Amino acid sequence: MAVKRTPFIAGNWKMNLDHLQAIAFVQKLAWSLADAKHDFAEAEVAVFPPFTDLRSVQTLVSADSLPIGYGAQDVSAHDSGAFTGEISGAFLAKLDCRYAIIGHSERRTLHGESDTEVNAKVKAAHRHGIVPVVCVGETADDLEAHGPSAVPVAQLRAALDGVDGSRGIVVAYEPVWAIGSGQAATPAQAEQVAAALRSVIAELLGDDVAEATRVLYGGSVKAANIASFLREPNVDGALVGGASLDIDEFSSIVRFKKHVGA
Numbered sequence: 001m002a003v004k005r006t007p008f009i010a011g012n013w014k015m016n017l018d019h020l021q022a023i024a025f026v027q028k029l030a031w032s033l034a035d036a037k038h039d040f041a042e043a044e045v046a047v048f049p050p051f052t053d054l055r056s057v058q059t060l061v062s063a064d065s066l067p068i069g070y071g072a073q074d075v076s077a078h079d080s081g082a083f084t085g086e087i088s089g090a091f092l093a094k095l096d097c098r099y100a101i102i103g104h105s106e107r108r109t110l111h112g113e114s115d116t117e118v119n120a121k122v123k124a125a126h127r128h129g130i131v132p133v134v135c136v137g138e139t140a141d142d143l144e145a146h147g148p149s150a151v152p153v154a155q156l157r158a159a160l161d162g163v164d165g166s167r168g169i170v171v172a173y174e175p176v177w178a179i180g181s182g183q184a185a186t187p188a189q190a191e192q193v194a195a196a197l198r199s200v201i202a203e204l205l206g207d208d209v210a211e212a213t214r215v216l217y218g219g220s221v222k223a224a225n226i227a228s229f230l231r232e233p234n235v236d237g238a239l240v241g242g243a244s245l246d247i248d249e250f251s252s253i254v255r256f257k258k259h260v261g262a
């Protein structure tokens, strides 16, 4: 029987908004969605602030029982020890983080994060009950040389090696050339890769996990294009960068059904 996957709209703030700005933002986002009578069964919402904001966001979400999830933008592959500057999944779990983004292309490119490290981080998140949001995606050169699916598929295979699928994962397909460029993939391109990624999940973790796993698209998602992605059968939401920093725009993306008449 087909599982209904709840669409997931995730806002990756990257290195933006300090903890005071984060509190104001999350409060206003919650008001905006409440005003619009957003049904969270129609779309789950989570924000991914910088590490230094997480305690403040936790306190606000918990005190006001806000229906907004949150997660970290990275997690250490290690649980504790002499790893200066790293953040353990144990600490994130203590802050009730539901998710952690792992293997974002900015970490792969700017910090040389390898497929092996991404795999170790996925396992570290699982050890602490955190759902990894595993990011994969090809560069413009990869696209030209290998087509759209080859690199994301290879990255996902490596990321999921030896992973226990019963602990939950989210996969985000983010073509590097579409990130921050204003030039999103077409919905058909996103669907093609999302379907290929779902096949990898089925092969490595089983059909039930593949059926239940949300595959997101990320890269220049805006209120104006979100509905076209969500119409695709294998695209279950979006990982939003720049547009997640604007309350009206992000709230509008979350309410994707309302503004395009989808």
Ligand SMILES: O=C(CO)COP(=O)(O)O
Residues within 6 Å of the ligand: 012, 104, 174, 178, 179, 180, 181, 182, 218, 219, 220, 221, 239, 240, 241, 242, 243
């Ligand atoms: O990298 C992204 C989210 O992780 C996408 O960023 P943009 O939405 O700014 O293109």
